[in-house]
Amino acid sequence: MLRSLIRPAMAGLLLAAASAHAQWQLVWSDEFNGSISPNWVFETGAGGWGNNELQYYRRENATIENNALVITAKREDFGGMAYTSARMKTQGLKTFKFGRIEARMKLPAFLGAWPAFWMLGANLPQVGWPASGEIDVMEHVNDEQKVYGTIHWQDNNGQYAQYGGNIATTVTDWHVYAVEWDANAIRWYVDGTKYHEANIANSVNGTDEFQKDFFLLLNFAVGGNWPGFNVNTAALPAKMYVDYVRVYAPAASGVSTVYQDCNYAGYAAALPEGSYTLAQLQARGVRDNDLSSLRVNAGYQVQFFDGDNFTGASVTRSGDTGCLVDQGFNDRATSVIVSKAAPAWSRQIEAEAFSAQAGVQTEACSEGGQNVGWIDTNDWMAYNSISFPTSGSYRVEYRVASAAGGTLSLDLNAGSIQLGQLGVPNTGGWQNWTTISHTVNINAGTYNVGVFAQQGSWNLNWIKLTKL
Known part of the structure; x- marks a missing residue:
C-alpha cells in the first residue's frame, strides 16, 4: 500500500521454481462473526502516511454487516479532509512469518477507489519503510477489473525496489485473495489460481526483509498517488467487504490426525508426537471441546484429557476411531498427548x-x-x-x-x-x-x-x- 515511483522492479528478481501446493494448518483467523476481533487496532489520521490519500481514517467507518467486516468510504468533511474511511492492523498484537495468508473479499470499483489487504514488517518502527518490507496480498485501483500483488523492499544498495504482478478478475464479486510465503518464495493467488511469484531465496537482491515477522493491514483509501486525485463522488458511500481473514502455517507431518466431527469430517489437524495444551491446540486451529474422531499411525497412541495441562478424565486410543461417542469423549478434549504406544504384550x-x-x-x-x-x-x-x-x-x-x-x-x-x-x-x-x-x-x-x-x-x- 505504501507507494513510491522511484523505479520499477529489478530485472534480477525472477520467478522462483514452481512447487506443489502445500497442506496448511489454520493458526489464526478473524471470521467477523458479529464483531471485530480485539487483535486489530485502528489507525486514525489523514494523508495515508506518504500516499497523499484524500480521506481521513476513522474507527467509525468499520462495521459488521451480516457477519462480514465492512469498511465504508464516505463523502464527509472531517479533520480537514473531504472523505472518511478506515484502516486497521494487527501491529503489536499478531505477527506472522511464513504461511498462507488469505481473505475473502468483495471490492468497490469506481474512480478514486483504492482498497487493499497487505502486510508490513514488524520492525517498521525501528527501521522504517521500505527497509521493513511490504507484501501487498491484494490491491485494486479505480474501476479496473484487475487486482495486483506486489512486494516492496530495500535492496542491497539501500535503494527502494518493488516487484509485482496482476490478474484480471471481477472485483465486485466475492473472491479469495491469498499469498503463500516461505523462505524461498512468495506466491499470489486468486481463488486458488496462482498469477505471480517472487523469489526471495537466500535473500536474493536484498530481500532479507521477507525472512522476518510481518503484521496484517486492511484499508480502503480514497484517491492518492496511485489511483490519482479524481474521485467519482456519485459512487459514495462505497463499501469494501471482508468475509474473513485467515492465516495458515505449513502442516507438520503428524503421526495422528484429529477431526472436528465423527467419521473423519470437519476441520482436521495433524499432530506430531508431543504434548499439546489448549493454547497449543488452538494454535493449530483446534477449538476447545471440539474433537470427535481421529486417525493414528501404527505404533502410536493419543491420550485425550478433559482438562487443560493434561488434567481431569482421559481416554487413550491407539487406533483409528470414527467417533469418540462410544468412549464417552466426544467434544470433550481440552489437552492431548501423542506418544509412542507401549509395545503390545x-x-x-x-x-x-x-x-x-x-x-x-x-x-x-x-x-x-x-x-x-x-x-x-x-x-x-x-x-x-x-x-x-x-x-x-x-x-x-x-x-x-x-x-x-x-x-x-x-x-x-x-x-x-x-x-x-x-x-x-x-x-x-x-x-x-x-x-x-x-x-x-x-x-x-x-x-x-x-x-x-x-x-x-x-x-x-x-x-x-x-x-x-
Missing part, C-alpha cells in the same frame, strides 16, 4: 516347556530345538503360572505340523475355563510347519494354560500369546 511358550502332560513325547524339530509330537486324541499339555496383564482380547498362535489334520482346544486351570477350539490343517508332513491362530477373551490374572487334543495326529512347536 506378547509371550511365546515353547511347546516342550510344559509343566505337565499326558501321552505326548518330544523330538528334534526341523526349525531348531524340539517340538512336541506323537499327539493322540485326548492327550494334553499344561503350562503353569502364565500371567495375563490386562483383561481383553488375546491372539493365540500355534506353530503346527500334521500329515493328517486334527483339532486342538485351549483352556485355563485344568479345563475350568474353556477358550475355544481350532482345526489343525494337513500341512503335508510332520515337519512342514504352519501357524494357525484364533482370538480369545481372557480376564487379567495368572493361570495354568492347557492345550488339549480334541483330535490327534499333529505336532506343536510353540504357542504365542499377544494382547490385542
